[in-house]
Amino acid sequence: MPTKSEEQQFILLPARGMTTRSAGANPELTSFLVSLSGSVGRQVTAASATGGGRRARGGGRRSASMRVLDSIHEDGAKLVEMSTEAMADLRAEQPGMRIVPVVHYHTMAAPRPAIEEAVTASRTRGATTAAAVKITIKLVSKADGKPVAGVDVVAFTDFAGRRGAQGTTNSKGEVSLALGAASRKLERLYAFPKLGFWGLLRKSVTISSGSQLSLRPLDLGFTDSKRFFYGDAPGGAGAGLKVGVIDTGIAAHPDLLIDGGVNTVVGENPNDFGDNGEGHGTHVAGIIAARGSAPAGIRGIAPNVTLRSYRVFGKNNPGASNFAIAKAIDRAVADGCDLINMSLGGGAPDIATQEAIADARAQGVVVFAAAGNDGRQPVSFPALDSLALAVSALGRKGTFPSDSTQNSDIQSPFGKPDKKNFIASFSNIGPEIDLTGPGVGVISTFPGGYAALDGTSMACPAAVGIAARLLSTPAHAALLAAARSQARSDAMAQVILQAAKSLGFGSTFEGRGMVLLS
Amino acid sequence: MSRYILRFRGQGKKPAHDVAVIRALPGATVVDDTNRMLLVEAPADELQLALKSLPDWVMTEEQILPLPDPRPRVHHPPAGEERE
Numbered sequence: 001m002p003t004k005s006e007e008q009q010f011i012l013l014p015a016r017g018m019t020t021r022s023a024g025a026n027p028e029l030t031s032f033l034v035s036l037s038g039s040v041g042r043q044v045t046a047a048s049a050t051g052g053g054r055r056a057r058g059g060g061r062r063s064a065s066m067r068v069l070d071s072i073h074e075d076g077a078k079l080v081e082m083s084t085e086a087m088a089d090l091r092a093e094q095p096g097m098r099i100v101p102v103v104h105y106h107t108m109a110a111p112r113p114a115i116e117e118a119v120t121a122s123r124t125r126g127a128t129t130a131a132a133v134k135i136t137i138k139l140v141s142k143a144d145g146k147p148v149a150g151v152d153v154v155a156f157t158d159f160a161g162r163r164g165a166q167g168t169t170n171s172k173g174e175v176s177l178a179l180g181a182a183s184r185k186l187e188r189l190y191a192f193p194k195l196g197f198w199g200l201l202r203k204s205v206t207i208s209s210g211s212q213l214s215l216r217p218l219d220l221g222f223t224d225s226k227r228f229f230y231g232d233a234p235g236g237a238g239a240g241l242k243v244g245v246i247d248t249g250i251a252a253h254p255d256l257l258i259d260g261g262v263n264t265v266v267g268e269n270p271n272d273f274g275d276n277g278e279g280h281g282t283h284v285a286g287i288i289a290a291r292g293s294a295p296a297g298i299r300g301i302a303p304n305v306t307l308r309s310y311r312v313f314g315k316n317n318p319g320a321s322n323f324a325i326a327k328a329i330d331r332a333v334a335d336g337c338d339l340i341n342m343s344l345g346g347g348a349p350d351i352a353t354q355e356a357i358a359d360a361r362a363q364g365v366v367v368f369a370a371a372g373n374d375g376r377q378p379v380s381f382p383a384l385d386s387l388a389l390a391v392s393a394l395g396r397k398g399t400f401p402s403d404s405t406q407n408s409d410i411q412s413p414f415g416k417p418d419k420k421n422f423i424a425s426f427s428n429i430g431p432e433i434d435l436t437g438p439g440v441g442v443i444s445t446f447p448g449g450y451a452a453l454d455g456t457s458m459a460c461p462a463a464v465g466i467a468a469r470l471l472s473t474p475a476h477a478a479l480l481a482a483a484r485s486q487a488r489s490d491a492m493a494q495v496i497l498q499a500a501k502s503l504g505f506g507s508t509f510e511g512r513g514m515v516l517l518s
Numbered sequence: 519m520s521r522y523i524l525r526f527r528g529q530g531k532k533p534a535h536d537v538a539v540i541r542a543l544p545g546a547t548v549v550d551d552t553n554r555m556l557l558v559e560a561p562a563d564e565l566q567l568a569l570k571s572l573p574d575w576v577m578t579e580e581q582i583l584p585l586p587d588p589r590p591r592v593h594h595p596p597a598g599e600e601r602e
Binding site: 318325405 | 521523525527549550552554555577578579580581582583584585586587590591592593594596597598
């Protein structure tokens, strides 16, 4: 992963094609690329290339510095060399431009065989799990001692090797774990309740049948990471913005007002855009737009947005097809959404989704995507797409209980100067990151109640919510009212990125930083 | 047979003539249809051949993205619990 001092080569491209002659290109981008044509072999700043440019008008922030190495067309592709910090700056200065890392291809020689994993003696004999002695433990509420059903319990005897046993509690709050002994010392024990409670993490704990663990009920007035950074939304926050959530659907919930939507899963009822049973989309929607108030409810970051649901995950189906996603993007654009939230990803880059994102940008819509939860791996697609805003996840010590599962998400780097902030251990990172947002221990709406969840899936809607709050302020009324064009989405993205402030992690982890409104 | 997404990159809605060409391909079944896309079950080589004469279209295989989940999971039983 590149560090601050490393410089990389990138190709700068218009949103479509190799030159800006294609329909809908932003004139300011044309001017920028043409100006770079005369700077081949020289170190320039983006602002100087455009004779002062937007950044200078924006109040004297730093401008991206790069060396121009080559140019294909006067108004087209440029090869440049710059740091990842400069890349983040450039994305804020020219948000309608694709910035693509240079890739070096190799010859297609057949790969040599290599050992991928040492195989233990027992596994080479044909591993099967022993029918084994099981340990039955019970999960109860810390408030009233009642059993808690539906809790996923994951017991690691060897965390690094991912060895252990797992199961889900029944109606008596009990789960049997095939740990092969009547008593077992665990490196880690996780308990993930579906809703209503904080998860529980115990390290170096010995369990035996009859062991009982207590779960802490969620307090909706608790200051989680979302509330810490964004407070309780002021009246009118998000008004005038239409936000599309492309996800598992959104359940009916007392705190949510759903304007409408569509289900794009092939073979399912298009009008069934409610939650598919996973709860993921309902949680995402609440982070942006919940209208409740503590202690009885939850308030999102921009509760006055018009919220629309685009369900792309089928019922009883663990995956979403790229066709359903591209169709959902098209529908959200056609329905007049201003911002689109995509807390999903992980597949190989595909041209259908890329084209749908490019079409959205060409029609004035900004797309946000979660960076992925693979633990410091490269940014996943579609967040990887240069025209989507990629969001990493951060957490903050003190915004979750000391025995909750969120404690295992703490990892360096820590913020500067505020060391309580950290980039979540699960978050993907890389030069494509544009923004970071609270994604550890976020309390939000869930079918049947409320849940505290973690993920770049939670950070992404936090970024969308604060972007909606920002764009709904009177200062940006003219921008919102502008014709739906590439220039509109570029300007919106620029406003969002320039409102981000670094929390001291470095651009590989946080991009431009977190959008914070004064 | 795999399913492929065909997306029209030109201006406006996808042309009816182009759609007719794709629908007429041997072994092709259109599974879903939007303003700018077709989801088609068909032999890949037939589609690739057809798109050579339809330059405003791009093609990609349908793929399924999993629901994001950052929670740690057990991959193996405890040491000593694997046997023949």
